[in-house]
Amino acid sequence: xxxxxxxxxxxxxxxxxxxxxxxxxxxxxxxxxxxxxxxxxxxxxxxxxxxxxxxxxxxxxxxxxxxxxxxxxxxxxxxxxxxxxxxxxxxxxxxxxxxxxxxxxxxxxxxxxxxxxxxxxxxxxxxxxxxxxxxxxxxxxxxxxxxxxxxxxxxxxxxxxxxxxxxxxxxxxxxxxxxxxxxxxxxxxxxxxxxxxxxxxxxxxxxxxxxxxxxxxxxxxxxxxxxxxxxxxxxxxxxxxxxxxxxxxxxxxxxxxxxxxxxxxxxxxxxxxxxxxxxxxxxxxxxxxxxxxxxxxxxxxxx
Amino acid sequence: xxxxxxxxxxxxxxxxxxxxxxxxxxxxxxxxxxxxxxxxxxxxxxxxxxxxxxxxxxxxxxxxxxxxxxxxxxxxxxxxxxxxxxxxxxxxxxxxxxxxxxxxxxxxxxxxxxxxxxxxxxxxxxxxxxxxxxxxxxxxxxxxxxxxxxxxxxxxxxxxxxxxxxxxxxxxxxxxxxxxxxxxxxxxxxxxxxxxxxxxxxxxxxxxxxxxxxxxxxxxxxxxxxxxxxxxxxxxxxxxxxxxxxxxxxxxxxxxxxxxxxxxxxxxxxxxxxxxxxxxxxxxxxxxxxxxxxxxxxxxxxx
Numbered sequence: 030x031x032x033x034x035x036x037x038x039x040x041x042x043x044x045x046x047x048x049x050x051x052x053x054x055x056x057x058x059x060x061x062x063x064x065x066x067x068x069x070x071x072x073x074x075x076x077x078x079x080x081x082x083x084x085x086x087x088x089x090x091x092x093x094x095x096x097x098x099x100x101x102x103x104x105x106x107x108x109x110x111x112x113x114x115x116x117x118x119x120x121x122x123x124x125x126x127x128x129x130x131x132x133x134x135x136x137x138x139x140x141x142x143x144x145x146x147x148x149x150x151x152x153x154x155x156x157x158x159x160x161x162x163x164x165x166x167x168x169x170x171x172x173x174x175x176x177x178x179x180x181x182x183x184x185x186x187x188x189x190x191x192x193x194x195x196x197x198x199x200x201x202x203x204x205x206x207x208x209x210x211x212x213x214x215x216x217x218x219x220x221x222x223x224x225x226x227x228x229x230x231x232x233x234x235x236x237x238x239x240x241x242x243x244x245x246x247x248x249x250x251x252x253x254x255x256x257x258x259x260x261x262x263x264x265x266x267x268x269x270x271x272x273x274x275x276x277x278x279x280x281x282x283x284x285x286x287x288x289x290x291x292x293x294x295x296x297x298x299x300x301x302x303x304x305x306x307x308x309x310x311x312x313x314x315x316x317x318x319x320x321x322x323x324x325x326x327x328x329x330x331x332x
Numbered sequence: 333x334x335x336x337x338x339x340x341x342x343x344x345x346x347x348x349x350x351x352x353x354x355x356x357x358x359x360x361x362x363x364x365x366x367x368x369x370x371x372x373x374x375x376x377x378x379x380x381x382x383x384x385x386x387x388x389x390x391x392x393x394x395x396x397x398x399x400x401x402x403x404x405x406x407x408x409x410x411x412x413x414x415x416x417x418x419x420x421x422x423x424x425x426x427x428x429x430x431x432x433x434x435x436x437x438x439x440x441x442x443x444x445x446x447x448x449x450x451x452x453x454x455x456x457x458x459x460x461x462x463x464x465x466x467x468x469x470x471x472x473x474x475x476x477x478x479x480x481x482x483x484x485x486x487x488x489x490x491x492x493x494x495x496x497x498x499x500x501x502x503x504x505x506x507x508x509x510x511x512x513x514x515x516x517x518x519x520x521x522x523x524x525x526x527x528x529x530x531x532x533x534x535x536x537x538x539x540x541x542x543x544x545x546x547x548x549x550x551x552x553x554x555x556x557x558x559x560x561x562x563x564x565x566x567x568x569x570x571x572x573x574x575x576x577x578x579x580x581x582x583x584x585x586x587x588x589x590x591x592x593x594x595x596x597x598x599x600x601x602x603x604x605x606x607x608x609x610x611x612x613x614x615x616x617x618x619x620x621x622x623x624x625x626x627x628x629x630x631x632x633x634x635x
Contacts, residue, residue: 159554179552214548221540222553226560228596229532231615236592237524238618245517247622249482250525251462255626256559257529261619265612272600272608283597287590289539293531294586297575305575309568312534315541316564319550323558 038095046101047170052203055172065091100129105270107131108140115144126192133274151189154196156182176204220278230261341398349404350473355506358475368394403432408573410434411443418447429495436577454492457499459485479507523581533564
């Protein structure tokens with residue numbers, strides 16, 4: 030089977046970029062995958078591990094060679110990378126399609142427009158694979174990371190439809206399910222399902238760690254607490270950057286949550302047995318439905 | 333090896349009581365384990381499954397036969413059971429040692445004093461095994477549920493020291509690690525590590541389920557959200573009762589958390605990069621330490 034494109038370039042060869050590279054090579058989507066970045070040792074390691082075919086440290090070279098250029102850096106860095114790349118595309122006879130894997134889309138949408146004098150570049154297709162791991166780095170990358178996972182694309186009216194199609198095909202080749210959303214909707218949904226839970230877990234663990242009984246608290250905590258706080262072991266720099274990039278949607282999500290927690294607090298204080306039971310029962314039903322969805326997708330072995 | 337006592341009676345033969353019965357029979361702590369309750373079919377099932385040796389539906393009979401009587405009912409029921417049992421012990425030549433496995437200790441301490449005209453019964457040793465499962469019922473019981481798990485006893489000044497020793501030995505026989513705490517400390521620690529996380533998970537899932545974007549939210553949530561919300565699949569009746577029984581400590585825990593969340597919200601709103609980073613970093617360090625503690629105890633395979 031012929032490859033869909035010749036060259037895919039990965040900018041930022043960590044878990045996300047490395048896993049995409051492995052999947053594309055394994056599935057024959059392109060003839061070759063090249064890496065680009067500032068750190069030669071990790072790119073060289075990528076070649077040694079068989080994650081990429083080759084690499085370059087030269088941005089103009091990667092732009093001239095790539096058919097698709099995937100920015101797999103952390104969120105705030107992705108905005109800087111876009112600001113460096115987009116001006117170089119203007120006037121090129123043949124520009125690569127650009128896409129990304131960052132956790133926030135609104136901040137990149139604004140960064141792209143700012144880099145192009147207020148007009149959004151038609152060949153930039155913003156995206157976000159909903160997959161990850163507590164582990165990080167190219168050593169942790171694996172070809173099946175995206176299998177049965179969702180990738181959200183947030184195309185806009187200015188987009189070239191062929192560019193959108195190409196990015197969609199790339200992610201489909203990794204075994205992912207591709208869905209489309211508006212930029213604002215993506216950021217609100219991710220704030221709710223991911224950014225808010227991280228903030229809650231960090232706030233809880235920090236509050237307990239700083240309390241007088243912290244030693245007894247952590248000594249007596251068990252499995253439920255372990256699962257609930259697992260995401261507080263995530264990278265602080267990455268999550269600080271996400272909180273900054275998605276500030277507005279995250280604040281909305283925190284406020285929505287605080288309102289509901291306040292209502293539940295009142296029910297506890299008033300010993301409102303029916304009110305508590307109604308909330309807990311609705312939540313259990315929604316959580317059980319969600320676990321069933323994940324199980325259907327083959328992601329829900331742990332319930 | 334001779335048994336430590338002749339008869340242990342389990343009141344409430346579910347996951348917790350059934351697992352204790354299995355462990356005591358497996359480890360030869362007593363000659364026999366009997367069940368007591370109102371529902372004959374589930375007690376009969378317990379005999380069929382080999383969980384208990386025998387059962388009775390008569391409270392006076394179980395009191396006269398047992399050396400140790402373990403109340404393994406849900407929290408609010410345990411208070412009612414205590415109120416029924418304690419008055420019957422007065423004047424008995426030989427009364428069994430009573431203990432329990434409920435999640436809240438202060439409410440049972442008060443119930444016991446109320447049932448004994450204001451004085452705490454010396455033979456009642458309040459306790460709480462920190463173990464459980466999403467599964468429930470005697471069918472889910474297993475002999476190794478308590479191995480390497482903590483059991484908290486909350487003896488008080490009024491307690492007979494031999495009664496405390498006997499209850500301690502019973503739990504040690506299951507492979508558990510036994511620690512002692514004051515009643516108030518137990519309830520504060522459990523509010524922090526278990527009751528508050530359940531309330532937060534229920535509040536989050538209910539808030540998202542009732543939002544306009546709930547369909548997209550649950551469709552796009554992934555592994556981190558699954559772990560974070562797993563405890564929202566717990567039994568609503570059990571958790572409503574725990575919230576009622578531990579109302580005061582739970583309200584304190586909610587308020588402590590809300591204060592910290594409010595501070596973190598201000599850091600996000602102010603784009604206070606250093607403040608967020610400091611909080612996330614402290615939390616990650618505390619969570620990583622906690623995961624290491626669990627791993628040492630053989631409970632932490634999942635990090």
